[in-house]
Amino acid sequence: MAKERVTDIVERLVTPIVEKEHVELVDVEFKKEGANWYLRVFIDKPGGVDIDDCSRVSEQLSDQLDIVDPIPDAYFLEVSSPGAERPLKKPSDFEKAVGENVYVSLYEPIDGVKAYEGTLISYSEEQLVLEVRVKTRTKSVVIPTDKVALARLAIQL
Template identity: 55%
Template sequence: MAKGTVAERVKAAVEPIIEAEHLELVDVEYVKEGGNWYLRIYIDKLGGVDLDDCQMVSEKIDTLLDELDPIPQAYFLEVSSPGIERPLKKPADFERFKGHLIMVNTYTPVDGAKSFTGKLENYSEAGVQLNIKGKSMVIPLDKVAASRLAVEF
């Protein structure tokens, strides 16, 4: 298989299968927890995914991964919804969730903090623009470590 991390190689291989089912590939993780490796594939669609979607994708991906054999060691395959606190990774994610409450974590402090929660106003080359308690703030993209939807109570 092509070079890159396991997650990158798997993403490239499975994305066409997922898109063919009119689903969105949200994220791929390959992590070691305890003594076991886990390949986690997060999928979504408008209205959310259900157990049948996850099972169908899991079966198709499992067959493909058996053929390609991109992972040398034993691992557990998990296919699931990204959950209520869905990660925002692609520009399209930010466009889709404008007006929603999100949380952004940064690599280094911005205005003295590394964690921000606010309404997503905009996303551009300048950064992620949030409305935090009535004040607009732009977090530069090169400082963004992770961003996700935040739960509103």
């Protein structure tokens, strides 16, 4: 079964569970690391999730996975928080991150730069605008969304 297909099935299975538990589904990953396969489900809620939230979602999802059995190989199921540097994937993720510090890497450089970190000033389906510091000044960088390879919240030290 293709990797995308497994994540689609898992997302469909976990959606009613996260709704019932009043948490948000952030992301689903299914990937091989070394000799092992990992099915990772990332959840969040205002104030963050705790071990009990993760445990409840994991137990219910595990039961559903046993019934549907979409993964023929052995795998490890992990349900956790996306962490402080959570990925930004969906339009709603970007909309919530306006005003926050973010890291964005690109498929191809803009002004010779392939990765930016700064404040997300605005977001639309076509582009996002970051305010970045360059030495002692700030400048706005307009990034077409189709050039974004990866985006995540970024912790400022």
